[in-house]
Amino acid sequence: MSLQPPLNALHVFCVVVREGGFRQAAQALHLTPGAVSRQVQSLEAHLRQVLFERNAGAPATLTPAGRKLHDSVDAKMAAIKEALDTGGRARRQASILVDTSVTLAMHWLIPQLPAFRERHPQLNVQIRTVDGDINPASPADVFLRRDVAELRGLPFHTFMRERSVLVASPAFMSGMAARKTDRLRWLGKAPRIGTRSRPDLWPVWCGAQGLDAAALEPALELDNTVLAIQAAVQGLGALVVPEAFVRATLGIDALQCLSGPVDSGSYSYAIGRRQASARVTIFTEWLKEAGRQENESGVSFQAHKAGFS
Numbered sequence: 001m002s003l004q005p006p007l008n009a010l011h012v013f014c015v016v017v018r019e020g021g022f023r024q025a026a027q028a029l030h031l032t033p034g035a036v037s038r039q040v041q042s043l044e045a046h047l048r049q050v051l052f053e054r055n056a057g058a059p060a061t062l063t064p065a066g067r068k069l070h071d072s073v074d075a076k077m078a079a080i081k082e083a084l085d086t087g088g089r090a091r092r093q094a095s096i097l098v099d100t101s102v103t104l105a106m107h108w109l110i111p112q113l114p115a116f117r118e119r120h121p122q123l124n125v126q127i128r129t130v131d132g133d134i135n136p137a138s139p140a141d142v143f144l145r146r147d148v149a150e151l152r153g154l155p156f157h158t159f160m161r162e163r164s165v166l167v168a169s170p171a172f173m174s175g176m177a178a179r180k181t182d183r184l185r186w187l188g189k190a191p192r193i194g195t196r197s198r199p200d201l202w203p204v205w206c207g208a209q210g211l212d213a214a215a216l217e218p219a220l221e222l223d224n225t226v227l228a229i230q231a232a233v234q235g236l237g238a239l240v241v242p243e244a245f246v247r248a249t250l251g252i253d254a255l256q257c258l259s260g261p262v263d264s265g266s267y268s269y270a271i272g273r274r275q276a277s278a279r280v281t282i283f284t285e286w287l288k289e290a291g292r293q294e295n296e297s298g299v300s301f302q303a304h305k306a307g308f309s
Helices: 007-019 022-029 033-047 064-084 088-093 102-119 185-189 201-209 225-233 243-251 278-305
Strands: 095-100 124-129 142-145 156-168 192-195 220-222 238-242 262-271
Touching: 007 022, 007 033, 007 064, 022 033, 095 102, 095 278, 102 124, 102 225, 102 243, 102 278, 142 278, 156 201, 156 243, 156 278, 192 201, 192 225, 201 238, 201 262, 220 225, 225 238, 225 243, 238 243, 262 278
Parallel strands: 095 124, 095 142, 192 220, 192 238
Antiparallel strands: 142 262, 156 238, 156 262
């Protein structure tokens, strides 16, 4: 065994754990996955231990030896990197990394950020979009998720209720003259849009309206809410969607709201492994305030718009 420890390989090992996989680490390090794998193999050869389970297609899972090594060196390697990164600490103190889903980032968080920047110009919010379970070892300061199970057991705080509405484009509704007289029964013969990522929305909405969900299953299913909203804007059918995600399109009449809101869930945040700091507290307090304002604006907005049901 070589007496010279492979420090670069140790750094790559820590990045693989932090990013949750060899491919993700390769992207973060601007290397090929093969180069990352070779670095880890050199470390395993040096230690004469297997550090990761080798399961094709599975995420990077540490062996007991790998977990012991990571627990021993991760904080030390981070301290070395910070000491060698001239000026890096000051930049990180002025930044907040938020890990959230694509839809929440696109349709709610990003439109809110100008107000945050105006109030806190010294803080720079960076967004990383990841759908599904979080990686607790990632460098994110704050995780945002709808499904708290995806927060992997981290303590969480709910900051915004989710309420969903039925929407459709004006062009689509122009062919539905019966909408005001038959209390939404026209939906049985109308194209309905659903999302595979949120199969709960139509049943929840139908239950609140006293309608048979089995008779109103979506005829057009898309992978995610972003695509479903675009399909509704293009007049392909009616859609049940979180109200916060279509606020802008309702405001410019690209979509019409056809029902009052129904409760369909909530959004929560968890603080990452770096733990609370002054900048994270500033962001999470703002997040809770923005969530309260969203819920309040939704009530008044729907009181004005919900005249179709």
